[in-house]
Amino acid sequence: MLSERKRKILCAVVDGYISSAQPISSKEIQQQYMLDCSSATIRNELSALESMGYLIQPHVSAGRIPSELAFRFYVDQLMNEYQLTSHDVEIIRKYFSQRIVTLEDVMTAVMHIISEITDYTSVVVKEDMSDKITAIKLLDLSNGKLLVVIVTDARLLKDGVVEIPEGADERTLQQAEKWLNKLFVGKHVSEFVNFNYTYTLANSQFSQFNALFKKIIDVLKKVSLENGLDVETYGQHKIFQHSEYSDVHSAQRFLSEMEQKVKIAQMFTNDGGQQGSVTIKIGESDNAPAGCSVVSTRISLGENVSGSIGVIGPVRMNYKKVVTVLDKISDLLIDIIK
């Protein structure tokens, strides 16, 4: 448990680093945040926080920067409120006062608002849940491969080819087919983006077919991403405003990452938080891209459509502001989407 003073100092470092992108020195903390002890005392505390893993010293004659652990602690316990500025509110007003007719319009507006206010790349993921699976068929292509056909309500079929596992005769394949249908029919295609197969498969009676099922579910995942999911981003150029992307390499990495829509979708849709609560992923340990954080919230977009909105940006992100903006937009969406 951290002492009150340590918490205060840690918060000062994180806040300061978020706004300046520079290592924070003991003097700076004393002058700007706490006046009741000397910089030497703060140095001692900083040193302690560093050995606890919360702070990092880029080099010996520099101040401290927060570790990912510190950011995690910050968003969970230290972060205080952010008040939307009149400028922020004006941006929201501007977009929502435009004529908005379709769901597309809404989402485009939301993306632009979020990106403009926060200066991060905004992401909208839309999951169309209306397309239900009506049947799964396995077709032996008699060259050692199996054609998996997934039939759905709306579009006739989606398919993929997988290897037939060793020692699978016709009868076992039929059984497998039966089992697959039992498991999947009636479900929405987009439910499989984040399907965690280890559990389900470990308990199935077809453990020798694990590899096959895994592949089939991969086909489902692919299909669900390509058909049931719509990923849009806006404000990729905003990353250049942040000093962590001032070198070309990290910028390139970020952009490559952003073009992998599948990955993006997963980051924004999994561990489904409830509407109204904001999920924050910090760094690779949270399955965000290296050096990046993902802040998102789930939204409902009508009968059979749900989704996520959020931003992706450097770990040194203005979480307060982002969370507040997402909350606000989320509230507004509830009013707008009937």
Place this chain on the structure above:
Amino acid sequence: MLSERKRKILCAVVDGYISSAQPISSKEIQQQYMLDCSSATIRNELSALESMGYLIQPHVSAGRIPSELAFRFYVDQLMNEYQLTSHDVEIIRKYFSQRIVTLEDVMTAVMHIISEITDYTSVVVKEDMSDKITAIKLLDLSNGKLLVVIVTDARLLKDGVVEIPEGADERTLQQAEKWLNKLFVGKHVSEFVNFNYTYTLANSQFSQFNALFKKIIDVLKKVSLENGLDVETYGQHKIFQHSEYSDVHSAQRFLSEMEQKVKIAQMFTNDGGQQGSVTIKIGESDNAPAGCSVVSTRISLGENVSGSIGVIGPVRMNYKKVVTVLDKISDLLIDIIK
């Protein structure tokens, strides 16, 4: 008219600069491209080409780089054939051997192929021509504004608000409405992306309403872009592979540009070249973004859908390769799309 030797030298400079991104020296040309005269002679020729506007010398002790004029001349007259490498062919094979079902699949594959082979950002624009305009209505909102409602076959209506011009009474507005209907009904929404109003309007009998019509057409343009047009890009991160974007500023400019889908659509769809012929825009004078070139070709995607595919990248682009790839893909598409 340029002498044969000047053409040869100019071609050498352009080819050399395209592949090295470095100013080309007289010595280099002599060694690599022509052995039948000395570097001093080439220096004289280079000097002449510079004063003709084809070459630029970054500083006095550097070689020459081609001007945009030179690139224009190169693509029109000098450029020789490019042979697809086996690696290129392999990439095409890889993507087209995947199961491709929908038009979406095709276009995604095409985008990836083009970007992977060329290392530039690829763009696909799809214009859905099935949505025809059935009527245009003007509604006086009696606050000095006019609601323009565009009714189409498919989706009920699209609208926008414009100011009523000075001195427009009810009767003239009715006339204007009539004229608008005569002009637009039966046309496809997406025809207006590149509608050039100056000509049409200059010859209309409503010259005093030019501003109004202009706005209405802007609404149509906006509508057609938002509804009838689909712009997708892939490989934005590829720009970092090219030295002109090794500084953060130009990279940012490029990305901002790429996020303006409207502009992109216009660059790829206008002055409608025929399928099978590749259009090359070089630099701002050709309405490409500053420092950029746009290479595109029109394709047919079925009954009521047409579009463009192409790349956008630095003016120092490997035009040979890009043109060849686009030609190839264009041919393949003709086979695939029925």
Place this chain on the structure above:
DNA sequence: ATTAGCAGTCTAACCCTTCGAGTGCTAACA
């Protein structure tokens, strides 16, 4: 018309120094 040779120019790279910011440690102090 072409070419060898040479003086002149400019960049890129490297090294060196300096400046200042910030720390850790020590010893004194409450």
Place this chain on the structure above:
DNA sequence: TGTTAGCACTCGAAGGGTTAGACTGCTAAT
């Protein structure tokens, strides 16, 4: 025991100066 002043030390960023070398333009000879 916790806090603080003082100081030596470290390290990076910035600036200046030098050097090496890449090319050119010009001149004069062929």
